[in-house]
Every structure is written in C-alpha cells, then in structure tokens.
Amino acid sequence: MSAPAASWRPVAAPLAFAVAAAVLTRFVTDRPEEAAAMARGIAGPTTWPTIMLYCVMLFALAWAVQRVALVLRRREQPAGAAMPVVAGGPRVWLGIALVLAYGFSLPTLGFALATFIYILLWLPLGGIRAPLQIALTSIIGTVMFLYVFIKLALMPLDRGAGPIGEFSVALYRLLGIY
Amino acid sequence: MDVFINLFHGLLTALQPYNFGIMLVGLAVGVIAGALPGISFVNAMAMALPFTYLMTPLTAMVFLGGIYAGGVFGGSISAILINIPGTPASLPSCWDGYPMTKRGEAARALTLAIAASATGGMVSALLLTFGAPPFANLALAFDQPEFFAATFLGLVSIIAIAKATPWISLVSLFGGIVIGSVGVDPLYGLPRLTFGVPALQNGINFVVVMIGLFALGEVLEMLGKRSHGQNVAHGVKLKLPSLKELWALKGAAARGTGIGCMIGMIPGAGATVGAVIAYGVEQQASPRGAEFGTGVEAGLVAPEAAKNATTGAAMIPLLTLGIPGSAATAIMLAALVLHGVTPGPLLFATQTDMVYTIFASLLLANLCMIGAGVLVARGFASLMKVPPTVLGAFIVVLSVVGAFGVRNNIADVYICLSFGVIGYLMKRYNFPSAPLVLGVILGPLAERYFMTSLANYDNDLTIFFTRPISATILGFAGLFVLWALVPDMKGKVIRLIAGKSAP
Numbered sequence: 001m002s003a004p005a006a007s008w009r010p011v012a013a014p015l016a017f018a019v020a021a022a023v024l025t026r027f028v029t030d031r032p033e034e035a036a037a038m039a040r041g042i043a044g045p046t047t048w049p050t051i052m053l054y055c056v057m058l059f060a061l062a063w064a065v066q067r068v069a070l071v072l073r074r075r076e077q078p079a080g081a082a083m084p085v086v087a088g089g090p091r092v093w094l095g096i097a098l099v100l101a102y103g104f105s106l107p108t109l110g111f112a113l114a115t116f117i118y119i120l121l122w123l124p125l126g127g128i129r130a131p132l133q134i135a136l137t138s139i140i141g142t143v144m145f146l147y148v149f150i151k152l153a154l155m156p157l158d159r160g161a162g163p164i165g166e167f168s169v170a171l172y173r174l175l176g177i178y
Numbered sequence: 179m180d181v182f183i184n185l186f187h188g189l190l191t192a193l194q195p196y197n198f199g200i201m202l203v204g205l206a207v208g209v210i211a212g213a214l215p216g217i218s219f220v221n222a223m224a225m226a227l228p229f230t231y232l233m234t235p236l237t238a239m240v241f242l243g244g245i246y247a248g249g250v251f252g253g254s255i256s257a258i259l260i261n262i263p264g265t266p267a268s269l270p271s272c273w274d275g276y277p278m279t280k281r282g283e284a285a286r287a288l289t290l291a292i293a294a295s296a297t298g299g300m301v302s303a304l305l306l307t308f309g310a311p312p313f314a315n316l317a318l319a320f321d322q323p324e325f326f327a328a329t330f331l332g333l334v335s336i337i338a339i340a341k342a343t344p345w346i347s348l349v350s351l352f353g354g355i356v357i358g359s360v361g362v363d364p365l366y367g368l369p370r371l372t373f374g375v376p377a378l379q380n381g382i383n384f385v386v387v388m389i390g391l392f393a394l395g396e397v398l399e400m401l402g403k404r405s406h407g408q409n410v411a412h413g414v415k416l417k418l419p420s421l422k423e424l425w426a427l428k429g430a431a432a433r434g435t436g437i438g439c440m441i442g443m444i445p446g447a448g449a450t451v452g453a454v455i456a457y458g459v460e461q462q463a464s465p466r467g468a469e470f471g472t473g474v475e476a477g478l479v480a481p482e483a484a485k486n487a488t489t490g491a492a493m494i495p496l497l498t499l500g501i502p503g504s505a506a507t508a509i510m511l512a513a514l515v516l517h518g519v520t521p522g523p524l525l526f527a528t529q530t531d532m533v534y535t536i537f538a539s540l541l542l543a544n545l546c547m548i549g550a551g552v553l554v555a556r557g558f559a560s561l562m563k564v565p566p567t568v569l570g571a572f573i574v575v576l577s578v579v580g581a582f583g584v585r586n587n588i589a590d591v592y593i594c595l596s597f598g599v600i601g602y603l604m605k606r607y608n609f610p611s612a613p614l615v616l617g618v619i620l621g622p623l624a625e626r627y628f629m630t631s632l633a634n635y636d637n638d639l640t641i642f643f644t645r646p647i648s649a650t651i652l653g654f655a656g657l658f659v660l661w662a663l664v665p666d667m668k669g670k671v672i673r674l675i676a677g678k679s680a681p
Contacts, residue, residue, distance in 0.1 A: 013607075017349055024356070029370050038366045041637035045366035048625040049359040055352040063345035095401040096599055099394065099574055103595040106578070107588055119571045126401055126567025137568055141575070149579050156586055157579065 010071060014064035021056040028053070094125055110160025110168040111150070116142040143175060151177045185307055188534030192542055197240050200233070201539050204244025205546055209554045211245070212252020212264045214580070219249020219265065221583075223509045227516075235517035236532045240539040242510050247489050247543040248550055249506075250449055251295040254482060255555050258287045260573060262393040266384060266619050267449035267488075270457040270481035272392060273612060277473030290475055291482045292551040293424055298435045298483035299544030302490030305439050307537040310494050310526075320444055322634055323642050326627035327651035328444045332451035332620050334655040335458030336613045337663065344663075347613045354617020355624070357382050364622075365629050377589035384618040386581045386594045391611045393577040394598025397570040399605055427479045430460055434480035438487025443494050448504045449485040450619055456484030462661055490540055497521050497533065 028046040029035045035046045102118040109117070119138040128134055149155045150172065159168035172178040191197060204226070211222035223245050230238035253265030258275035271291060278287035320328075336351050337344065360371045361381025372378040424431075434456040441452035460480035461467045470477045492507050500521040502508035514521055519529065526533055564572070581594035604611045635641040643649045 014345075014349070017353075021356075024371065027371070027373065029368055030372075030374060031368060035366075035368055038368065040633070042639070043629055043632040043637050045363040045368040046370060048629060049356055049370050052352050052355045052359065052621070056349055056356060059345050059348040059352060063349060066345055089402060092398055092402040092602070095398055096602065099398070099598060100595055102574070103578055103591045106591065111579075115575055118575070122571040122574070123567055126570060128565070128567050137571075141568075141572060145575055145579070149583075153583075155579065155583055157582065158588065 010067040011064045014060045014067060017060035018057045018064065021053045021060065025050055025053045025057075091125060095122070098122060098125065106158045108161050108164070110164050111157040112142060112146055112168050112171055113160060113164060115145055146172070146175060146177055181308060184530055184534040185538060187531060188536075188538035189542075191236070191531065191535040192240065192539040197237060197535070197539065198542070200237050200241045201244040201543055202546060202550070204241040205248040205543055205550045206554070208245035208248025208250075209252040209255075209547070209550050212249035212268075213255040213554055213558060214264060214576075219245055219252060220505045220509070222249060223506055227509055227513060230513050231516070235514060235519045236535055238513045238517060239510065239532075239536045242513055243493075243536060243540050244543045246506050246510070247299055247486065247540060248547055250486050250489055251292070251299075251482075251547055251551055252554065254291045254295070254485075255288065255551070255558050258291060258478075259284055259555075259558055260393070260569070261396045262573070262577070263388055265449070266388065267453045267485040269388070269450065269612070269615060269619070270453045271478060273457065273471050274474050274477030277471070278475075278478065281473050283473070286475075287473075287478060288555045289552075290423075290427070290479055292548055292555065294427075294431050294434065294479040294482035295486040295551070296544050296548050297431050298438050298485070298487035299489055299547065300541055301435045302439050302442065302487040303537060303540040303544055304490075306490035306493055306497075306540065307534070310498050319647055321645070322627050322631040323645050323648040324651065325444070326624060326631055327642060327648040327655070328441065329451060329620055329624040329627055331651055331655045331658070332454050333616065333624060334658055335455045336616055337458070337659050343610060347610050350610050351613035351617045354387075354614035354619075355621030356617075357387065357614070358384065358618045358621030359625060364626060365633070377587075377592075380585065380587070380589075381622075382593055382618070383584050383590060384615070384622075385584050386590045387597050387618045388615050389577045389580050390594040390597025391601035391604070391615060393573050394595065395601025395605050395611070397573050397577075398598065398602040400566050400570050427475055430464065430476035430479040431483045433459055433463060434483030435487045437480075438484035439491045441484070442488030442491025448492070449488040452488045453481035453485040454616060454620075456480045458658070462658075486544065489544075493536075493540070497525060497536070 028049050032046075035044055038045055039047070098118065098121055102114055105114045116138050119141050120134060123134045123137060128137075150157060159165045159172075169178065192201065207222055207226065208219045212219040223242055226242065226245060230241060233241065250265065250267060253263055253268035254271040254275065255264065257263040257268040257271040259279055261272050261276040261279075263269045263272055275287045275291060278284065333351065333355075336347060356371070358381075360378055362369050362372075362379050369379050437456040437459060438449075438452040441455060442449070457470075457477060457480060460476055461470045464470070464474070464476045466474050466476065492504055493510070496502050496507045496511060498521070500511065502511045511521065519525070519532075577594060577598070578591050581590045582588065584590050601611055603609075604614075631641055632639070641648070642652060
C-alpha cells in the first residue's frame with residue numbers, strides 16, 4: 001500500500017462513524033413537523049436519539065483525534081488497529097452468504113427444507129468431506145430441530161410457499177409432528 | 179427471634195414433598211429455558227402462569243420462584259459454553275467464561291458460575307428474609323430520576339470494562355443506544371430511525387442483536403479458522419470447585435453479591451445492570467483487572483454472584499410494596515393477584531406463613547440450583563464433543579429460531595442475520611461489541627426513565643442532581659469513572675514526563 005493511502009486509513013473508520021451519525025441526525029424521523037408539535041420544551045420524541053447520535057459523533061471525532069495523534073507521534077503502528085484480527089477469506093464470505101440465504105429463504109422454502117439444505121451445504125464448507133456423515137447429520141439435525149421447536153415448543157415456523165408448504169405438512173405428518 | 183421461627187416454619191412447609199417437587203420442576207424449567215437462547219426464562223414464566231391456576235397461591239409462588247432462580251443462572255450455561263448469552267444478564271459471563279471454555283476450562287468455568295450464582299442467590303434470599311421491611315422503604319423512595327441514575331450507572335460501568343479503548347467503546351455504546359431507540363417512540367408514538375421500513379417500527383429487540391452479534395459472529399469466525407476436529411471443551415466433566423478454590427474468590431463473590439443485592443432492590447434496574455456493574459467494579463478491584471476478558475475467574479464469579487443476588491432482592495419491592503421491578507417479578511405479581519393475594523405491608527401480617535415459605539423456598543431453590551445447574555450444564559457440555567463445524571451449523575439454526583421466537587416475527591431473523599455479519603466484521607476489525615450490546619439493552623430503559631423524569635418534573639434537567647438519591651447514584655457513577663480512568667491517566671502522565679526528562 002502506498003504511504004498516502006496508509007496515512008488516511010486510520011481515521012477513515014472514526015470519520016465514517018462521525019459523518020454517518022451527523023447524517024442520521026437529519027433523518028431521525030420522517031415526520032419532523034409532528035415531532036416538533038409533540039415536543040414540550042427539550043423533551044420530544046426525537047430528543048433522545050438525537051442526543052445519542054451527537055454523542056456518537058463527538059466520541060467518533062475524539063477517536064479520530066486520538067488516531068491522528070498516534071500517527072503524528074508515530075508511537076505505534078496505528079493502521080494495526082484497523083487490521084483484521086480474525087481469520088477471513090473466501091470461505092467466510094461463502095459462509096456469510098449461506099447463512100443469509102438460509103434466513104431469507106425461510107418464508108419460501110419453509111423451516112424444514114431450508115434447514116436441511118443449509119446444514120447439507122454448511123458441513124462441506126466447514127471441511128467435513130464424508131458423504132454419509134454429511135447426509136446423516138443433515139437429516140438427524142433437521143428432524144431433531146423439527147421435534148424440539150415445532151412439536152414441543154409449538155413455534156409457528158414457516159412451512160414454505162405453495163407446494164413446498166404442502167410438502168412440509170406431509171413431512172410433519174410422516175414424522176408425527178402433526 | 180420471630181423471624182427465625184417463621185423461617186423455620188416456612189422451611190418445613192417448603193420441604194413438604196409436593197411443594198418441594200413443584201419447586202424442583204420450576205427450577206429445572208428455569209435452568210433449561212434460561213440456557214436456550216431466544217427462549218428466555220421470562221417467557222417460560224409467562225407460559226407457566228396459566229398452570230398456576232391449578233395451584234394454591236403458595237405453590238404458585240414456589241413454582242415461579244424456582245423458574246426465576248434457575249432461569250437467571252441458566253443463561254450463563256450457553257454464555258460460557260457457546261458464547262451465546264441465554265439471558266441479557268448473562269452477557270458478562272461471555273467475557274471471561276467463554277475464554278475459559280476456549281482454553282479448555284469449560285468445566286471449571288461452569289462450576290465456578292454455579293457456585294457463585296448459588297452463593298449470590300442464597301445471600302439474597304437471606305436478605306429478603308431478614309431485611310425486607312426496612313429495605314422496602316428505600317425502594318419506595320425511588321422515582322424516575324433515581325431509576326435513570328441507576329441505569330446510567332450501569333452504562334457508565336463500560337468505562338471500566340473498555341478503558342483500553344475508551345473512544346471506540348463509547349462510539350460502540352452510543353451506537354447501541356441509537357439502535358435501541360429505533361422504532362415507535364414509547365411515549366409519543368412517533369416512528370424514529372425507521373426510514374419507512376414497517377418491520378423496524380416494532381424496534382430492534384436486544385435479544386435479536388445479542389444472538390446475531392455473539393452467536394453468528396462466533397460461528398463465522400470458527401468457520402474462518404476451519405477447525406473441524408474435536409472442540410476445545412471435549413470431555414467436560416463437572417465437579418464442584420474445592421473449598422480452597424472458592425475461598426480464593428471470596429472477595430469477587432462478596433462484591434458481586436453485595437452489588438447484586440443493592441441493584442436488585444431498585445425496581446427496573448434488574449439482573450443485567452447488576453451483573454454489568456459487578457463486572458466493572460471487579461475489574462477495578464481485582465489485582466488481575468488488566469487481564470479481564472481473557473478468562474479470569476474473578477471476572478466470571480462477580481457477575482454470576484451479582485445476577486442471582488438480584489433475585490431475592492427484586493422480591494423485596496414486590497412483596498412489601500407490590501412494585502414489580504422486572505418482567506419476571508411482574509409475572510409473579512400477576513400470579514399473586516390472580517389468586518386474590520394483594521402484596522404489600524399487610525401481607526406480612528395477614529399471611530406470614532405464605533411469605534416465609536416463599537423466602538424459604540427461594541433459599542432452597544438456590545441450594546438445589548447447584549444440582550440442577552450441574553445436570554443441565556452436563557447435558558449442554560456434551561454439545562462440546564460435537565465437531566465445531568457441526569456445532570456451528572446447529573448454532574446458526576438455533577440462533578435463527580431463537581431470533582424468530584422472540585416475537586414470532588421473520589423480520590427479527592433478518593435483523594439477527596444482519597447483526598451476525600456486523601458481529602463478524604466487528605471481530606475482524608477488533609471493534610468492541612460488548613458496549614454495543616449493553617447500549618441496546620440499557621438504552622431503551624435509560625430513555626424511558628430520562629423522558630418520564632423530564633415529563634414528570636417540568637422538563638427540569640437539574641432534577642437528576644437535586645434529588646438526594648439520584649444525585650448520590652450519579653455521584654457514584656462519577657467516582658466510578660474516576661476510579662477507572664485515573665490510574666491509567668496517571669500512568670500515561672508519568673510515562674510522558676519520564677519520556678521528556680530522558681536524555
């Protein structure tokens with residue numbers, strides 16, 4: 001990385017927080033006239049979040065000043081504070097995509113099918129290669145969750161849309177959950 | 179002397195097989211519900227409420243008391259073993275309990291937590307027995323400014339926890355408070371920071387944030403490390419810590435218990451505030467304060483003792499004044515009212531047997547919690563034998579279901595997953611997540627007390643400093659900040675002077 005790029009990087013995060021907080025103070029409510037009419041003295045519906053956003057701004061600026069001071073003094077390697085401390089890599093991003101896909105597919109695929117597919121894909125991603133272990137863990141895990149959360153805890157988890165919903169109901173009947 | 183006789187009678191009644199059995203069932207339900215993320219013990223108490231119709235008022239209170247005592251502890255099991263706080267009050271248990279698990283000391287962490295929780299709970303139950311009436315007067319003196327001051331003290335304790343990175347931690351804390359204020363304003367009914375998204379009008383629930391940040395963030399980190407072998411806590415065998423070990427932690431347990439008892443008596447403050455303050459105070463008081471967050475026993479024992487010490491103390495305003503200080507005690511009040519029992523000073527005179535049986539069963543519940551806690555923790559600990567990849571997959575499913583279960587709302591799942599990604603990024607860039615979670619938990623409480631104080635006292639900001647108790651608590655908060663920061667600042671000044679004077 002070039003030296004100029006390295007010099008602004010330590011203050012980028014705190015300044016981003018300060019700017020985001022400053023921008024948010026303008027959008028605390030989309031009905032500012034109503035908020036103003038409700039306010040009595042300093043107390044109003046937007047008072048608390050606005051004060052808190054100003055606090056975020058203030059402390060983010062203090063954080064930026066601290067970073068700048070560290071750069072100027074060259075006491076420490078300030079960029080290190082923003083360097084990744086946790087392992088990353090494509091597998092983690094694939095994991096994030098898989099977890100998000102699992103959650104967002106729940107209304108469409110239903111809890112049973114989405115959970116089964118999710119576990120089936122997650123295990124190889126985590127390094128498990130034995131097909132039998134993957135298949136058994138996915139099936140047993142899904143059935144266990146169905147029993148605990150749908151049969152015992154009676155949670156209204158999504159069954160899925162259209163034919164998948166009918167499939168889920170048939171599966172529940174087969175397992176004795178319904 | 180009357181107290182001892184009444185307590186003895188109470189113990190005899192509580193030990194009757196039916197009452198004792200009901201208490202054990204409640205305890206088991208509480209520990210299990212507390213240990214399962216997303217299914218809080220408060221939910222378990224609410225679900226158990228209809229069952230109390232079939233019971234006498236005394237049995238109902240014994241049952242709910244068992245769930246309460248067990249549930250407050252139960253949250254720490256998942257916090258210590260898989261870094262998911264089962265209840266908000268178990269948040270500090272993640273900070274030093276989970277690092278112990280990572281070090282392969284899960285059994286030690288769990289047994290210390292059980293012993294500390296039981297100690298705190300029993301001392302608190304004794305306080306309830308002997309000190310209820312005088313302390314009730316203190317609780318009566320609390321109004322909205324005092325509640326705000328107590329919550330503020332809880333927020334301030336983050337200074338001690340995060341003094342190494344104060345500005346980032348404060349950004350994180352206030353960011354959390356902002357997140358906590360998303361949704362329809364409770365006083366005025368106006369949506370705030372919702373940007374026209376209907377799902378955000380219900381607000382962002384702290385449990386959802388907590389599950390996302392801690393559980394999903396941890397799982398993604400685990401995936402990055404790609405260790406699909408046996409987990410660190412393989413072969414957890416639970417045994418109670420030796421007396422020598424416990425004695426060495428007596429200071430931490432005593433401080434935690436004291437703080438928990440004091441905070442528990444304040445209606446509205448609750449176990450979370452007590453546990454967080456106890457952690458902050460312990461970090462200052464402990465000679466190993468600088469190592470907190472790396473798996474220090476005192477950092478686990480103090481908040482554990484504090485959160486269970488709030489259980490008995492929280493029942494003081496409930497039984498003596500009829501003021502429920504938390505959701506759990508509100509359910510207990512509902513149970514009493516459903517059975518035609520009116521809590522208050524008269525209760526002690528007219529239904530002495532019942533009152534002292536409740537005290538005795540709370541004592542017994544905390545004693546039996548050691549057994550129940552060991553059994554449930556052993557069951558949970560067997561999870562640790564599962565390879566991390568499989569465990570990670572199950573934690574994600576558990577987190578998704580837990581987030582959904584908070585309000586049976588799929589939007590909460592999306593919010594939880596979003597915070598999971600944020601949690602991972604926070605870990606990746608070393609941005610502290612604990613202050614953010616604390617802000618999301620305590621922010622809405624602080625806002626409610628702050629705004630109602632202003633509404634009740636003509637928008638007078640000085641009310642927080644002119645009311646003696648509020649001013650005293652805020653004074654404590656100020657002293658706490660100084661106590662936390664002065665040694666560090668002094669060290670920096672000395673280093674600066676030494677650096678300048680050096681040739």
